[in-house]
Amino acid sequence: MSALLTVDRLGVSFATPDGPLHAVDGISFSLERGAVLGLVGESGCGKSATASALCGLLPPGARTAGSARLSGQELTSLSEPGWRSIRGRRISMVFQDPMSSLNPLLSVGEHLVETLRTHQDLSRAAARTAAVEWLRRVGIPDPEARLASCPHELSGGMRQRVMIALALCPGPDLLVADEPTTALDVTIQAQILDLLASLRRELGMAMIFITHDLGVVERVADRIAVMYAGRIAEEGPAEMILAAPRHPYTRGLLDSVPGFRPRTGRLPSIPGTVPSPRDWPSGCRFHPRCPDADSTCRESAPDAPGSDGGAACFHPVGSP
Amino acid sequence: MSLLEVRDLSVRFSLRKGAFSRSRSWLQAVDGASLDVEAGRTLGLVGESGCGKSTTARAILRLVEPDAGTVVLDGQDVRALDGAALRRFRRRMQVVFQDPMSSLDPRRTAFQAVSEGLEVHGICPPSLRRERVAELFRRVGLSGEHLDRHPHEFSGGQRQRIGIARALAVEPRLLILDEPVSALDVSVQAQVLNLLEDLRDERGMGYLFVAHDMGVVRHFCDRLAVMYLGRIVEEGPAEEVCRSPLHPYTRLLIDSVPALGARRRSISVASGELPSPIAPPSGCPFHPRCPIAVGECSSVRPELEVVDGNRRIACPRTGS
Secondary structure (H helix, E strand, O other): OOEEEEEEEEEEEOOOOOOOOEEEEEEEEEEEOOEEEEEOOOOOOOOHHHHHHOOOOOOOOEEEEEEHHHHHHOOOOOHHHHHHHHHHOOOOOOOOOOHHOOOOOOOHHHHHHHHHHHHHHOOHHHHHHHHHHHHHHHHOHHHHHHHHOHHHHHHHHHHOOOOHHHHHHHOEEEEEOOOOOOOOOHHHHHHHHHHHHHHHHHHHHHEEEEEOOHHHHHHHHOOOEEEEEOOEEEEHHHHHHHHOOOOOHHHHHHHHHOOOOOOOOOOEEEEEEOOOOOOOOOOOOOHHHOOOOOOOHHHOOOOEEEEOOEEEEOOOOOOO | OOOEEEEEEEEEEEEEEEEEEEOOEEEEEEEEEEEEOOOOEEEEEEEOOOOOOOHHHHHOOOOOOOOOOEEEEEEEEEHOOOOOHHHHHHHHHHEOOHHHHHHHHOOOOOHHHHHHHHHHHHOOOOHHHHHHHHHHHOOOOOOOOHHHOOOHHOOOHHHHHHHHHHHHOOOOEHHHEEOOOOOOOOHHHHHHHHHHHHHHHHHHOOEEEOOHHHHHHHHHHEEEEEOOOOOEEEEHHHHHHHHOOOOOOHHHHHHHHHOOOOOOOOOOOOOOOOOOOOOOOOOOOOOOOOOOOOHHHHHOOOOOEEEEOOEEEOOOOOOO
């Protein structure tokens, strides 16, 4: 069976006064129908630029390279009218801050009715009934009354539930969720993660879940791709990546998460800081911070993980 | 006697219904909180947004005025001070905020930001200030060449180091850390936590560490106080509170954390959302969300009671 989404050497660059800024530099992965890929990384690694490219939401002036195919259809060459037939119906998205994705002047009901009627041939009354049903599905109490509420009258958790209803009601094959729980309190985050997981199973939808939080990704993902400085450092089944990381960056990241292991002295940390796309190091981009780097790492870039996963590293953890 | 003793601290904010309205309502941000910080130790103050943890910290510093209660630092009643005496006393209690970018003046250099405290408190003669600040910079992991740079030229982790150097310059006895690592990448967060720990052990300062990340507080703190709607509901040794929480709210908080290594553990998430602090529930503030609440929980306000000699909880239904 062929994959739902095949991303092949995808690049994203932004136009700046100082020339193009490469945020994503040739990443490849594929996603099966109904599967969940966790895209993990720190600030500036290119994970959100990847999300924007897959949703056709890059700002004007941004360029893509390589290819991204959804069921065989090329996405990178789509025009805006082309995207309109994909977005919502085939690929939908949920972002970190629902307040900036909702229209403050429209009620929850108006948002949902408009979205439902854009994608389905429904009467206003039927769309309203469907809207109430969607609010119930995403766990909003008293859904009939909530139709009249405006976004500012809802809590952060409730707004994110509305965003999920809006994203899922057109019945997409793929949901791109970019840090959807980062702005929420931890008890609300747990509710939203459970909601996303159960709806995703019910609808048989695939998901790309973007986060910086390794605990969150462990809870949701089947496979994990760890990004560093615009490239994928390591990719593979979630259990393997978390239990036995092969890339020194993945291992360093996992070790530096505090808590949840009884305390054993100092917290291991990765020296240095995350490089900005303006000055990515030569060779393997992690080499200035890597304990195992040698001259090879400084001079040449390791191969990206293959279709079965693996680490982009000359000296993976556990190798002789 | 503890370094810091806070007893029955209360802070309320007045909310007007409209710009010209005379009717007011009150938001009880902190409602009778008591806590102790020992010299050379860290007390973590945790809870979700709106629970009153940051307001408690600000009231101790007298950045907001408490309505009731006492704050005693080093034997001095902080609430009895005002004007010049309060300004002089602030040398003994310093604060590091979450976002150093918004607490550093963008037009002043790092040297100016850090030396201001030395100047205000007349700590070292002008001719020696530069050497003194350079020494502080080295101690927090910055170098002499950073002295004359402006805030925008630093990374998030470096800015937080400047914030720490600025607080240390006046040699405080108590350092209040308000979400000091929440804005940092995981790999940088560990470096800053290790630095803070070394500085505490070196100088014997007491830390009040305000945070929402249970993993960070478990690693970093000696004791924990858990706040819910302005009240402390549980207090005790950090490791014990995280391993075997007694109060039902603490349990919910800890179960909600997507902990590494506890993959897809099912948790009870049918727990609702934080009620409005303007109209808090009667009796125990947690009773509407509590899985073990009984009738009297909605009428009787539970006080913090000592259990197991070393822990305190405000819940008559557990522990005793």
